[in-house]
Amino acid sequence: xxxxxxxxxxxxxxxxxxxxxAGGGAGRLAAExxxxxxxxxxxxxxxxxxxxxxxxWIGPPDRHSNLRPIIFHIPKNESPLERKLREFRQETQIxxxxxxxxxxxxxxxxxxxxISSRLKAKGLDMIDRTGQKVTLNAEEMADFYKxxxxxxxxxxxxYNREWYKRNFITTFLMGQVAFKRVWKKLGWKKMKVGN
Amino acid sequence: xxxxxxxxxxxxxxRQIPCKFMHCFGVANxxxxxxxxxxxxxxxxxxxxxxxxxxxxxxxxxxVAHPVLEKKHLGQEKTVTCELRSVSPLHPPLSETxxxxxxxxxxxxxxxxxxxxxxxLQLDDLPGILxxxxxxxxxxxxxxxxxxxxxxxxVPFDLTCFLLTSIGTGLASCAANSINQFFEVPFDSNMNxxxxxxxxxxxxxxxxxxxxxxxxxVPGIALLTLGVNPLTGALGAFNIFLYTCCYTPMKRMSIANxxxxxxxxxIPPIMGWxxxxxxxxxxALLLGGILYSWQFPHFNALSWGLREDYSRGGYCMMSVTxxxxxxxxxxxxxxxxxxxxxVAPLLDVTTWNFPLVSLPINLYISYLGFRxxxxxxxxxxxxxxxxxxxxxxxxLLLMLTCKKSLLESEDKSNHLRNxxxxxxxxxx
Numbered sequence: 001x002x003x004x005x006x007x008x009x010x011x012x013x014x015x016x017x018x019x020x021x022a023g024g025g026a027g028r029l030a031a032e033x034x035x036x037x038x039x040x041x042x043x044x045x046x047x048x049x050x051x052x053x054x055x056x057w058i059g060p061p062d063r064h065s066n067l068r069p070i071i072f073h074i075p076k077n078e079s080p081l082e083r084k085l086r087e088f089r090q091e092t093q094i095x096x097x098x099x100x101x102x103x104x105x106x107x108x109x110x111x112x113x114x115i116s117s118r119l120k121a122k123g124l125d126m127i128d129r130t131g132q133k134v135t136l137n138a139e140e141m142a143d144f145y146k147x148x149x150x151x152x153x154x155x156x157x158x159y160n161r162e163w164y165k166r167n168f169i170t171t172f173l174m175g176q177v178a179f180k181r182v183w184k185k186l187g188w189k190k191m192k193v194g195n
Numbered sequence: 196x197x198x199x200x201x202x203x204x205x206x207x208x209x210r211q212i213p214c215k216f217m218h219c220f221g222v223a224n225x226x227x228x229x230x231x232x233x234x235x236x237x238x239x240x241x242x243x244x245x246x247x248x249x250x251x252x253x254x255x256x257x258x259v260a261h262p263v264l265e266k267k268h269l270g271q272e273k274t275v276t277c278e279l280r281s282v283s284p285l286h287p288p289l290s291e292t293x294x295x296x297x298x299x300x301x302x303x304x305x306x307x308x309x310x311x312x313x314x315x316l317q318l319d320d321l322p323g324i325l326x327x328x329x330x331x332x333x334x335x336x337x338x339x340x341x342x343x344x345x346x347x348x349x350v351p352f353d354l355t356c357f358l359l360t361s362i363g364t365g366l367a368s369c370a371a372n373s374i375n376q377f378f379e380v381p382f383d384s385n386m387n388x389x390x391x392x393x394x395x396x397x398x399x400x401x402x403x404x405x406x407x408x409x410x411x412x413v414p415g416i417a418l419l420t421l422g423v424n425p426l427t428g429a430l431g432a433f434n435i436f437l438y439t440c441c442y443t444p445m446k447r448m449s450i451a452n453x454x455x456x457x458x459x460x461x462i463p464p465i466m467g468w469x470x471x472x473x474x475x476x477x478x479a480l481l482l483g484g485i486l487y488s489w490q491f492p493h494f495n496a497l498s499w500g501l502r503e504d505y506s507r508g509g510y511c512m513m514s515v516t517x518x519x520x521x522x523x524x525x526x527x528x529x530x531x532x533x534x535x536x537x538v539a540p541l542l543d544v545t546t547w548n549f550p551l552v553s554l555p556i557n558l559y560i561s562y563l564g565f566r567x568x569x570x571x572x573x574x575x576x577x578x579x580x581x582x583x584x585x586x587x588x589x590x591l592l593l594m595l596t597c598k599k600s601l602l603e604s605e606d607k608s609n610h611l612r613n614x615x616x617x618x619x620x621x622x623x
């Protein structure tokens with residue numbers, strides 16, 4: 001199973017690029033359409049793992065979602081179960097990215113609108129004399145926090161349910177894959193001993 | 196009659212010496228543990244809490260603006276009151292045409308590339324990763340409270356039982372904390388306090404985290420059930436369930452999660468007591484009650500500074516949804532601590548010295564609770580939170596020193612028995 005020469009693995013870059021746009025990238029792509037509401041990715045994050053590595057790679061937290069993107073490695077002899085796991089993880093990653101990016105974006109937008117409306121009511125400017133943006137302290141922001149939480153409650157309930165389901169399925173599939181690998185190894189060991 | 200009296204004396208003498216020795220050893224042991232745990236707590240919270248309470252969510256700066264900032268994983272977040280760029284995130288920065296900015300982009304790109312890590316489990320790092328996964332410091336605190344419960348039980352100190360209880364409770368706590376982190380990965384990623392956890396950083400796979408939790412839970416509960424007693428084992432298993440399947444999901448559904456969490460914190464000392472005595476006495480419930488009440492000023496004060504992160508992350512906490520109730524409940528439970536300390540001697544758990552010596556610290560935390568209730572600002576919440584950190588170990592220490600001596604209670608019961616016996620003998 002383990003070759004002498006370093007394997008040139010394929011990398012599913014579509015998953016990572018799925019953070020900003022669909023299409024392009026080596027290997028297979030997710031079945032997702034274009035992701036809206038994100039700016040095109042900067043060249044800074046067009047990372048490609050070294051060819052000799054046969055593990056997944058995890059990156060720094062995304063600017064919008066704070067989630068760390070994973071680049072999944074596609075082994076040469078990927079079994080159907082392994083492929084199912086990888087594709088499910090990719091799909092979950094995109095779904096998670098979309099939710100949190102939009103959530104954080106709407107929070108920031110709502111916060112700015114709230115601050116500007118409060119400042120207007122006070123008769124103050126958004127930018128003070130030193131050229132810095134004026135912000136409100138936590139006590140003044142409390143109304144916004146409460147409002148935002150209650151507005152997004154249903155959205156969070158749906159997300160939670162879906163997230164728990166996906167988390168369980170991913171872990172279950174990982175368990176199955178791990179079990180099958182161990183089983184295979186034991187099977188081959190028996191064959192070797194037999195020979 | 197004289198023979199009986201002499202026989203009684205001999206019996207008492209024989210029992211006195213080992214019990215006294217065990218009692219002293221037990222008390223000394225507990226004092227040492229509580230002292231260590233006090234220092235340990237101080238170190239833990241002084242380094243962590245300043246991070247918790249001084250951070251504010253801000254827009255993550257572009258690599259162009261601050262290539263170095265991205266590298267910071269730990270360390271305090273500075274409170275910023277100005278935006279680093281005037282461009283809002285919705286509009287892409289199309290105006291980057293200067294050569295200098297391109298160079299900066301290249302530098303930023305390089306540093307970002309370095310931040311990509313291979314998801315390969317390093318065995319050298321595994322102990323550290325598992326320690327963080329199991330929230331080892333919180334586990335140590337939980338084990339300390341269980342030890343305190345064990346020490347407060349009115350029975351001779353049994354070292355083997357004590358060790359089995361501590362290890363079993365520790366393993367159960369590790370399991371519960373690991374499952375909690377397993378459930379909360381995307382939420383932890385979005386909160387500054389928790390974004391460096393092992394599962395968030397991909398240092399360990401979810402499968403391994405769950406396997407680790409199972410490897411801790413099964414021996415832990417088995418140890419408690421078979422090595423200590425079934426009641427303690429049942430409480431341990433129930434606490435794991437309560438924390439992972441009730442408290443963790445409830446954090447995002449209802450503010451009632453705080454009360455459930457307080458019960459989770461109250462169970463370990465009860466487990467310690469039941470491990471020693473084998474039964475759920477009033478004393479156990481009193482200790483649990485003290486820990487239960489303590490959770491409120493502690494957590495409500497902490498959550499006051501995290502309102503922004505909770506709101507953005509979708510956590511239902513009193514500090515966000517019902518701020519007045521948050522402060523009221525904290526104050527109420529500070530006062531409850533005074534009441535519970537007074538009940539302790541009534542249940543023969545401690546002497547009457549305990550309500551007296553604990554009054555100063557209980558009054559002080561109640562005063563800070565009142566200030567928090569009245570002022571409702573960051574400064575009063577911080578004061579209350581930091582006070583709660585030393586208040587609990589101090590209270591438990593005082594409790595241990597004022598513990599009703601085994602000899603005193605035995606003497607009392609013996610004296611009563613003697614008296615009734617002589618009365619019986621005196622009857623024709």
